[in-house]
Each structure stands twice: as structure tokens, then as C-alpha cells.
Amino acid sequence: MSQVATVPAERVFRRHPLRIALGALMLSAVLSTAALFIIPGFLPRTMNISTRGRIVLVAAIVLTIAVWVGAFWLRNIRVIVRPGTVDIGRPGGMQTYARDTTAFRSKVTEHRTNGLRTGTTRALVVWTDGRETVIDLPGFSRTVFNELMAELAPIAQPPAADPVAAARERAKLPTTFRLDSSGERRIGRGFLITAIVLFAMTLGVTLLVLTPGFLDGDLSALVLLIPFAGIAAIGFAIGAAQRYRAVRRTPAQIVVGPHGLRMGEEDHPYSLLARIWLTPPAYPVHRIRLDKRGGRAITCILGSTRVTMTPTYEEFVLALRSETAGLPGLVSLDLE
Numbered sequence: 001m002s003q004v005a006t007v008p009a010e011r012v013f014r015r016h017p018l019r020i021a022l023g024a025l026m027l028s029a030v031l032s033t034a035a036l037f038i039i040p041g042f043l044p045r046t047m048n049i050s051t052r053g054r055i056v057l058v059a060a061i062v063l064t065i066a067v068w069v070g071a072f073w074l075r076n077i078r079v080i081v082r083p084g085t086v087d088i089g090r091p092g093g094m095q096t097y098a099r100d101t102t103a104f105r106s107k108v109t110e111h112r113t114n115g116l117r118t119g120t121t122r123a124l125v126v127w128t129d130g131r132e133t134v135i136d137l138p139g140f141s142r143t144v145f146n147e148l149m150a151e152l153a154p155i156a157q158p159p160a161a162d163p164v165a166a167a168r169e170r171a172k173l174p175t176t177f178r179l180d181s182s183g184e185r186r187i188g189r190g191f192l193i194t195a196i197v198l199f200a201m202t203l204g205v206t207l208l209v210l211t212p213g214f215l216d217g218d219l220s221a222l223v224l225l226i227p228f229a230g231i232a233a234i235g236f237a238i239g240a241a242q243r244y245r246a247v248r249r250t251p252a253q254i255v256v257g258p259h260g261l262r263m264g265e266e267d268h269p270y271s272l273l274a275r276i277w278l279t280p281p282a283y284p285v286h287r288i289r290l291d292k293r294g295g296r297a298i299t300c301i302l303g304s305t306r307v308t309m310t311p312t313y314e315e316f317v318l319a320l321r322s323e324t325a326g327l328p329g330l331v332s333l334d335l336e
Contacts, residue, residue, distance in 0.1 A: 013148040014078035015139035024071035031067065032060035075138045081151050088124065088135055102128040104152040108335050142336060150332035157325040173319040174311045175257065181250040183306030188243030191236045198233035202226055250301045256319045263300060270327055277334035281314045289334060
């Protein structure tokens with residue numbers, strides 16, 4: 001049975017109104033509080049308290065109105081996808097693009113400060129009439145953005161004009177892929193050994209500290225090792241748990257078949273899957289997420305600096321696209 005669903009006449013992609021309201025509420029509260037403490041410092045000291053209070057109140061109201069107008073109008077970008085056109089913009093300022101003459105692609109930028117992830121911005125790149133336009137989509141969640149790109153730029157393989165030639169090309173692609181997660185296992189083992197050593201050190205120093213007269217001796221400074229070694233032990237233990245969790249999420253083998261995927265010892269028929277999400281090959285970490293119909297999602301790691309796939313992940317994507325060519329919409333890119 002085909003999994004092709006009836007395409008709706010119109011799909012609207014936008015930031016969730018509740019997220020807009022919560023963000024506007026928090027920002028307006030912060031700005032109003034700042035106005036309460038900052039503005040009085042610029043007012044004449046001879047001004048009476050009631051006048052100063054009215055000025056601060058008016059400033060807070062103006063800031064609140066500006067924040068809510070900006071949230072629900074200036075930054076309220078929406079994308080309306082129809083069979084023949086795509087409308088992009090805010091209410092009252094929509095730009096229409098013809099789907100048959102316009103190419104769409106994604107642009108995802110991850111922001112980091114001192115190595116820590118501070119946020120992600122997502123944008124839609126539109127190519128039409130020989131020029132490229134980048135349209136920021138503020139507030140779009142990962143889920144909404146993925147669904148949007150699955151609609152505008154599906155990666156499903158187009159139906160073959162010659163089924164026989166398509167079958168021959170498909171036969172040239174590998175079907176069995178093996179994964180090696182020994183790198184993750186080695187790091188996890190190293191973290192675990194380090195955590196055990198640090199825990200033992202913490203316990204040993206603690207027992208010494210409890211010895212009568214130890215704190216009066218020359219080695220009393222060792223007491224400082226207890227909190228540092230204890231915290232470091234916990235950190236390495238968490239790191240070891242994460243590495244072993246990654247190993248458990250990496251199947252030893254994947255088989256791509258005409259009717260489903262076999263991951264490890266478990267079979268996943270295409271007919272029972274609502275969507276297969278794949279990270280793009282250009283990403284440093286490759287994952288696959290299987291959204292089951294009426295069930296929970298399964299996520300597996302297929303590649304990273306410590307996990308290798310043989311043959312390559314790119315060939316895996318090609319093989320899966322080829323096998324699911326008759327099921328458009330089943331395979332989509334997960335743009336993290």
C-alpha cells in the first residue's frame with residue numbers, strides 16, 4: 001500500500017503564538033524593570049515623585065507596546081505553502097513565489113560563545129529570477145523548520161522514467177552498512193577509569209581527614225582535594241555515561257531493503273514508519289530518527305569523529321532514497 005498522503009491545499013508554517021506571547025511577556029517585563037531603575041537617574045532631582053512616576057510608567061507602557069508590536073508583526077514571519085505558490089512574509093507584507101520557477105534551500109547557523117552553544121538561527125534561501133534572497137525565520141523551532149524544508153525541498157528521489165534502468169542503478173548501490181563505535185567505547189572506558197580513580201582519591205583523602213590530628217599536620221592542605229576531586233569524578237562519570245549511551249544508540253549493522261530497514265536485530269518496515277529523518281551528510285554528526293506510526297521515535301547515531309560507517313554515510317543516504325523512491329515524503333532531512 002502506498003504511503004502517499006493527500007497533499008493539503010495550504011500549509012502555514014509560523015512561530016507558535018504561545019511562544020511569541022511568552023517571549024514578548026518576558027522581554028517587556030525585563031525592559032519595564034530596567035526603565036524603573038535607569039530612567040529616574042536621568043531626571044532632575046527637583047522633579048516631584050508623582051511626575052517621575054508618571055514618566056517611568058509612560059516609558060514602560062511605550063516599551064511594552066513596542067515589544068508586543070514587534071513580536072506579533074515585525075518578527076511574525078510566516079510561510080504559506082500552496083501547490084503552486086509560496087507566500088513568505090509578515091501580515092500585510094507577503095511576497096509570493098511560484099514553486100515551479102523558484103528553488104528553496106535552508107541556512108542554519110549555530111552560535112557559540114566560549115565553546116558553549118548559545119542559540120541557533122534559521123533562514124530560508126530563495127533563488128528566483130537569477131538572484132538569491134535570504135529570509136530569516138526568527139523563532140522557528142527545529143520541528144517546524146524541518147517540516148517546512150521537507151515541504152519546499154524534499155529529498156525524495158523522483159519517480160523513474162524507466163523502471164528497468166532504475167532497478168539496475170539501484171542494484172549498484174550497497175545495501176549493508178556496518179558501523180564501528182570502538183572510538184566511543186575507548187573514550188567511555190577512559191572516562192570511567194578516570195572517574196573511579198578520582199572517586200577513590202576523594203574517599204581516601206576523606207578518610208585521612210577524619211583521622212584524629214590530621215588537620216593539625218603538614219598535610220592538612222590535602223583537604224582541598226576533596227571537593228575538586230569529587231566534582232571532577234562526577235563530571236567524568238557523566239561523560240562516561242554519555243559515551244556508553246552513544247554506543248548503545250549505534251547499531252552494529254544496517255540493512256536497507258525494498259520493504260524496510262533492519263537496524264541491528266530489529267526490523268522497521270516502511271509501512272509502519274511515518275517519517276525517516278536523516279541529518280545532512282555535511283553535518284559532523286550523522287543521525288537517523290524513525291518516527292513510528294502511533295509509537296515512539298527511535299534515534300540512532302550513524303557517524304561522528306568516533307563512529308565510522310562502511311560504506312559511507314553518503315552512500316547510505318543514496319541507497320535509502322533509492323529504495324523509498326515510491327514513497328515520497330517518507331525520508332526528510334533533519335536540519336538541527
